[in-house]
Amino acid sequence: MQRFTLPRDLYHGEGAMEALKTLKGKKAIVCVGGGSMKRGGFLQKAIDYLKEAGMEVDTFEGIEPDPSVETVMKGAQKMLEFEPDWIVAMGGGSPIDAAKAMWIKYEYPEITFEEMCKVFGIPELRKKAHFCAITSTSGTATEVTAFSIITDYSKGIKYPIADFEITPDVAIVDPALVEGLPKKQVAHTGMDAMTHAIEAYVSTANCEYTDALALHSMKLINQVLVDSYNGDMNARAKMHDAQCLAGQAFSNALLGIVHSMAHKTGAIFADYGAHIIHGSANAMYLPKVIAFNAKDPVAKKRYGVCADYMGIPGANDDEKVANLIARLREMNDLMNIPHCIQHYGKDSYPTEVGFVPEEVFLERLPEIAKNAIADACTGSNPRQPSQEEMEKLLKCCYYDLDVDF
Ligand SMILES: NC(=O)c1ccc[n+]([C@@H]2O[C@H](COP(=O)([O-])OP(=O)(O)OC[C@H]3O[C@@H](n4cnc5c(N)ncnc54)[C@H](O)[C@@H]3O)[C@@H](O)[C@H]2O)c1
Numbered sequence: 001m002q003r004f005t006l007p008r009d010l011y012h013g014e015g016a017m018e019a020l021k022t023l024k025g026k027k028a029i030v031c032v033g034g035g036s037m038k039r040g041g042f043l044q045k046a047i048d049y050l051k052e053a054g055m056e057v058d059t060f061e062g063i064e065p066d067p068s069v070e071t072v073m074k075g076a077q078k079m080l081e082f083e084p085d086w087i088v089a090m091g092g093g094s095p096i097d098a099a100k101a102m103w104i105k106y107e108y109p110e111i112t113f114e115e116m117c118k119v120f121g122i123p124e125l126r127k128k129a130h131f132c133a134i135t136s137t138s139g140t141a142t143e144v145t146a147f148s149i150i151t152d153y154s155k156g157i158k159y160p161i162a163d164f165e166i167t168p169d170v171a172i173v174d175p176a177l178v179e180g181l182p183k184k185q186v187a188h189t190g191m192d193a194m195t196h197a198i199e200a201y202v203s204t205a206n207c208e209y210t211d212a213l214a215l216h217s218m219k220l221i222n223q224v225l226v227d228s229y230n231g232d233m234n235a236r237a238k239m240h241d242a243q244c245l246a247g248q249a250f251s252n253a254l255l256g257i258v259h260s261m262a263h264k265t266g267a268i269f270a271d272y273g274a275h276i277i278h279g280s281a282n283a284m285y286l287p288k289v290i291a292f293n294a295k296d297p298v299a300k301k302r303y304g305v306c307a308d309y310m311g312i313p314g315a316n317d318d319e320k321v322a323n324l325i326a327r328l329r330e331m332n333d334l335m336n337i338p339h340c341i342q343h344y345g346k347d348s349y350p351t352e353v354g355f356v357p358e359e360v361f362l363e364r365l366p367e368i369a370k371n372a373i374a375d376a377c378t379g380s381n382p383r384q385p386s387q388e389e390m391e392k393l394l395k396c397c398y399y400d401l402d403v404d405f
């Protein structure tokens with residue numbers, strides 16, 4: 001038996017935010033980040049719509065990017081005092097993920113952060129509040145997923161909370177919120193979404209339900225992402241839906257080692273100034289991982305289907321895999337994303353000499369490889385890498401070498 005869980009309602013397209021008027025309850029708390037939602041007038045709009053629904057409204061503002069355990073505890077405290085029956089989280093992955101964790105702590109004040117992190121171990125929610133997520137970035141799809149990523153800064157580690165209990169009740173995917181998204185973020189989060197779609201499709205936990213979502217989303221992303229990057233607002237709106245479809249796929253089919261490697265390289269070179277942004281890491285590693293996984297016959301066939309759906313030609317699966325890799329690299333070039341860690345420079349743009357020195361990379365390589373293998377996303381990858389293979393794969397991602405093993 002497999003489970004497939006999505007929000008009860010998903011409002012999308014122009015004017016979708018107005019769905020807030022239809023929520024039924026007495027009190028709503030709106031959780032937001034640093035200010036982009038306030039500046040764009042979206043926070044006020046949300047408050048007005050919720051008041052129109054007859055609710056008393058309070059806010060929790062200032063949730064930082066990559067939210068901390070402390071922020072989660074502070075927000076939960078505010079919820080315990082205000083006692084909302086709706087939690088409305090609005091913004092990128094950071095405020096929505098933080099609000100999901102606050103929700104758990106609000107429902108179960110005695111629960112510790114460690115207990116929250118037990119995979120599929122969250123007790124039953126919705127005894128106090130329901131959850132509505134309004135996304136303002138086009139990549140994480142946390143508005144529809146069973147995941148939340150919280151950082152314990154005392155340990156320097158990002159912890160995933162994973163349970164269908166935290167899949168939101170209502171998701172709002174309104175294109176107006178992403179019109180002002182900075183170009184670089186369009187590129188990174190867009191390639192993150194592409195990685196979600198492709199990894200979900202070849203994941204060992206795939207099923208017919210997730211396949212349909214994954215294939216359509218990768219086709220759309222291939223069609224519209226570069227245009228969205230270049231400022232086409234119709235493409236930007238389509239991309240907002242496409243990333244959400246990819247999220248629906250991976251929330252139920254899980255991911256693979258592109259994400260394992262991105263998780264474990266993201267902060268490991270921070271002492272050299274290289275915070276390797278999640279989407280950018282995925283964009284660099286995805287072509288390498290496709291070449292590695294394609295040695296598995298089932299995965300190769302599946303990548304061939306990805307190419308077919310994306311309109312990428314090839315006389316056989318080998319050609320299709322090669323052309324799929326070439327297309328992904330072309331997308332990186334068109335959006336100014338580097339191909340490898342060695343050339344990962346300032347603002348994550350390609351540069352001749354990147355942040356991470358070769359000797360530092362080689363010294364840390366065994367540990368990174370070990371951690372990547374142990375990452376939660378490795379289990380559903382179609383090919384299980386050995387320590388030696390993971391080290392070789394990471395080297396290919398550092399030097400931009402072809403994967404021939
Ligand atoms: N829950 C999941 O399934 C999942 C999946 C992948 C990543 N994540 C997590 O999500 C977080 C990243 O989320 P994100 O990429 O959405 O970014 P984010 O929420 O961290 O926001 C990044 C920056 O963009 C700004 N911003 C957001 N929307 C904007 C808009 N429309 N216009 C202008 N500026 C805007 C924010 O103010 C912030 O400064 C990380 O913590 C990551 O670990 C979660």
Ligand SMILES: [Zn+2]
Pocket residue numbers: 140192193195196259278282
């Ligand atoms: Zn991702």
